[in-house]
Structure formats: structure tokens, C-alpha cells
Amino acid sequence: MLITPEQLKQVATTLSLARAKQITDLLNELCPKYGIDTKDKLHEFLANVVQESMEFRHKEENMNYSAKRITQVWPSRFKSISEAVPYANNPQRLANKVYNGRMGNAGMNDGYIFKGGGFIGITGRAMYTKYAEYLGKDIPETALLVQTTDRYALDSALWFFSIHKQLNDEAERDEFIGIVKSINGGLIGLPDRQRYYERAKKYVV
Numbered sequence: 001m002l003i004t005p006e007q008l009k010q011v012a013t014t015l016s017l018a019r020a021k022q023i024t025d026l027l028n029e030l031c032p033k034y035g036i037d038t039k040d041k042l043h044e045f046l047a048n049v050v051q052e053s054m055e056f057r058h059k060e061e062n063m064n065y066s067a068k069r070i071t072q073v074w075p076s077r078f079k080s081i082s083e084a085v086p087y088a089n090n091p092q093r094l095a096n097k098v099y100n101g102r103m104g105n106a107g108m109n110d111g112y113i114f115k116g117g118g119f120i121g122i123t124g125r126a127m128y129t130k131y132a133e134y135l136g137k138d139i140p141e142t143a144l145l146v147q148t149t150d151r152y153a154l155d156s157a158l159w160f161f162s163i164h165k166q167l168n169d170e171a172e173r174d175e176f177i178g179i180v181k182s183i184n185g186g187l188i189g190l191p192d193r194q195r196y197y198e199r200a201k202k203y204v205v
Contacts, residue, residue, distance in 0.1 A: 061116030
């Protein structure tokens, strides 16, 4: 066993024990399939996935923003609040506006269908296609499973970490900062990730 519910609660402190058990059952089942079979590797994966998912609360990207928040998240696409107003509190319209025409999205509703999903947030038709091919499943079905079920929210995160980004060796070598950069292209959320990382190293032993 890689991790117990009690250990996970020490890392992700907002989890109830029942929710921690649900997640640890999946972690113990799925992690070894992706080569995350030591505590060292688990620490890096866990720190990032806990931060990305807000302690396993989010399986799909929240696109329900106020006009002001839209201009803060996508300043290059929305130069003023008035430009953002038509998309405020309209997740489908906003997702299609910001994601259509890139990341492999070609259909008129692809931005919404292939918005960020899973506990690490894979995004775009191209990425979902790669994961669906790995699973041997239909692409829209895969997107739905990733965005709505714990199993595929976690499985997709493991696939992203271990297969798509090939970070297992870096995790074994404790290359934490490099892993963070590889996952999100920068150091977004670094203080939270580091806090989770230190907790994981302290309690998941």
C-alpha cells in the first residue's frame, strides 16, 4: 500500500476521512500501473495533483466567471469589462471563445467539450485524443469520464504525469521545481505545491 486515508488527510486537510478513503483506494490501485510505485515518486505526483484539483474537489475546469474575472484570467483576449460581459456566467460560450481554434479544437463546441478536465486538468481535443487512444475509448466519451468520475479524473492525471510528460524519473530524483514547470509551463501555484510536497514527504512515509 502506497498511502492510507489518514496519511492523505494530513496532506489534503480539507478531505473527510470517507473522501480520503475513496481517493486512496484509487491511488493504491492506479499509481503502480503508471510506474508510481515508490513513496518518492508519489510525493511529487501527489503535491501537484492535490494543488491542481483543489484537494480533489474539481474534476472539470470552472468556466463560470464574472466579467471582471474574465478580464483578469484572459487579459489578452478581453481588453475591457464590456468585452467580457457577453461571456460572463456563461461557461459554454466562454469556453468556446477562449479555446476554439487551438489545442486541436475544430468543432463549434469543442472548446466547451474539451475544457480542462481531470485532477490535473488536461485540455483541448488534441490532448483528450491522445488519452482516448491510450484508453482505446471514444474521444467525447473519454472527455465525459475525465470530467465526471474520480477514476478517470485520477487516471488521466497519472497518464499526463507518467506517460505524456514522462516525469517518473524526475520524481524519483526529487526534481520538484522541474516537475512543476513541466506540468504547467511555469511556477503557477508554487507555494501551495511546495506546502503539499513538504506534507507528503513528512506524512507519507
